[in-house]
Amino acid sequence: MPSAISPQLRVAVIGTGPGGLSSAIALSELPNIDLRVYEKAGELKNLGAGISVNHNGWKVLELLGIRDRVNGASTNPTVQRNAYTGEIVDPGVPHDPSDAYEALRVKRLVLQEALAEKVPEGLIEFNKKLVGLKDLGKDGVKVLFEDGTETIVDLVVGADGIRSVGWRCLVPAKRLKHIRDLPLTTTSWWYGKAKSLWLSPVDADLSNLTDIEFTARVFNEPPVPGRTVSWGVRVSNDEVFSRFSDCDPRLAQVFAQVPEGNWTEFAAYAGPSMDSLVAWDKLVLVGDSSHPSAAGGFGSGSAFAMEDSWTLARAIEYARSIKGSDASPSVVAEALRVFDAIRKPYYKAMSDFRKSQKEVLKEVGRKEYVDFDSDLRERFAKDGLGAKRGKGFLGFVYGNDIGKVCKEFFETEQARRNGN
Ligand SMILES: Cc1cc2nc3c(=O)[nH]c(=O)nc-3n(C[C@H](O)[C@H](O)[C@H](O)COP(=O)(O)OP(=O)(O)OC[C@H]3O[C@@H](n4cnc5c(N)ncnc54)[C@H](O)[C@@H]3O)c2cc1C
Known part of the structure; x- marks a missing residue:
């Protein structure tokens, strides 16, 4: 058990997008934590229009305790059309009101406000642009801001995003x-x-x-x-x-x-997929910053960010339980090892899928169509994009249940530690 006299774990979260806000929620619920959130802007942003919340998104919103604060319109059926003629090429699957995890399209502001309202008051500091980090070894990491101020923490959570298209x-x-x-x-x-x-x-x-x-x-x-x-x-x-x-x-x-x-x-921003989501045994990337890609996040980027945040809190909890301390460097190192082990394979699978999609898109762009409508219908008949969303096609993304994933991971870890 962690000792009551353990020093607090000092954590700096950088950014207040879905990744930063959900990290603030999940981490603030841990005991013995000294948490600050830094945002370069002067206030919370309201960018974008709508956002999809799929099965994976609802699951993590449930875990974060804000599921009931988010609502919107069902995306079933999503009717697929030929943009030139308006002809329906795939009618999608019917709306199912009994499915508690059905995909909804919600105003981005609704999600942002639901997250922000759950963040304990006074945690966020605005007009704080991160400009540098310095590894202080066993003493932690120095966080440097543009305004000349600095702070020293045990763990930095990079939730500073990247771009999409x-x-x-x-x-x-x-x-x-x-x-x-x-x-x-x-x-x-x-x-x-x-x-x-x-x-x-x-x-x-x-x-x-x-x-x-x-x-x-x-x-x-x-x-x-x-x-x-x-x-x-x-x-x-x-x-x-x-x-x-x-x-x-x-x-x-x-x-x-x-x-x-x-x-x-x-506009598009792409970077190489990462070998690791952690560094120095005290830095971790969550949300868009951890999986830069111009090919988009399958309408689930916010869910990935929230899944990361929730996983990080569970990883810290687990590391504390086996290290017998709340804030030692070995706790942070173990938490990040566990976080990386859970999330990296997920992002790797996505990155592999994106690479295959990139080739498909290139081909679509190059193609000389003899009959675009038939070609489109054939594509939908083959991939069943609408019908299989959340099941076969990209089921590993939309069907993800991060609570279950973490539970199974920790059970396996425990069994390994017990020599089973
Ligand atoms: C057009 C479009 C459509 C999308 N549709 C969907 C969808 O349907 N469903 C879905 O789930 N996702 C969707 N996404 C993706 C989703 O918006 C992102 O995945 C999500 O915003 C990532 O959250 P984040 O917190 O990682 O990063 P961001 O939202 O980018 O937040 C980063 C924050 O960090 C701050 N910051 C940056 N640098 C610094 C610094 N140096 N110091 C301090 N603060 C800093 C920024 O000001 C910002 O507040 C869409 C994205 C786009 C662009």
Whole structure:
């Protein structure tokens, strides 16, 4: 058992995205911890439009104790369409109200607020940009901020994110109601050649729609000289529409209804996949910072970040239980070993999948289509993207139950320690 007189474990969390906030929640529930959260911005951000919460997301929100604070619109059925003709190529699976873990599309702000409200008051310091870290060996790690201040901690949790790709906006629902045959109460995905569009409700009450989420994505866009990575940068309607002007006229009407200034761009940022999510036996990466990729996070990046955070808290708990201390360097080292052992194989599987997808997307971009519609239908018949979401196709992502994964891992570890 950890001793009551053990020094506190000093932890600095960097960032207040889903990764930083969920780390703050999960870690603050551990006893004997001196926790601070640092954010470079002056306040919590409200970027993006809608966000999917899939089975894996609900599971971790349950563990974090905020499941009931998050609600939105079911993404079943997600109707897959040909973006040029609007023809349905896959009707998706029907909405199942009895499925407590069904995927919902929620306003990003709803998730962000649910997380922020659960973080104990006074933990977050704003206008604190991390600019450096110094390994102090057994004394911990020095954290340096842009404002010239510094602090020494036993563990740094890097939740400072990275970038993703796409354009996003919310369109007031009342501006779209007049468009004939435009599905507003169901999620629809419109596929073009190396590009796609997504329309989805984000309200739990479909009879009282406030906003509709509209997102656009282009694969294989040529690099623009001088263009730097952007995250949440405002772009004009024309800039986004210029890539989709050949699509179904209903989509053109939706573009015309986007209030100028609503589009935000999230340009691609990619990095190599990591060999390890930990360093120096006292640094750990959670959320986007741990799995940089331009190919997106399968609409689950926030869930991954929250899964990381929850796993880290369990890893610390486990390390404390076997080391008999709350804050020694060996506790931190053991916790990070365990964290890496649980999360690295998961991210490796995702990285392998992304690599295979990259080739598929390249091929889609290069392809000369004789009959795009038949080709698209064939793709859906083969992959069953809509129908199998959460089961076969990418089931290891959407079906993940992090509570179960950790429980099984620790049981195996314990058995190994007991020599079984
Ligand atoms: C267009 C788009 C659509 C998406 N759709 C979905 C979806 O449907 N479902 C889903 O689950 N996920 C989705 N995601 C992914 C999701 O947004 C990310 O995975 C998630 O935001 C990652 O959280 P994070 O906390 O790791 O990083 P971030 O959200 O990037 O947060 C990082 C935080 O760290 C701060 N920070 C950065 N550097 C420093 C520094 N040096 N010092 C101090 N603070 C710093 C930043 O200001 C920021 O607050 C989408 C992303 C995009 C771009």
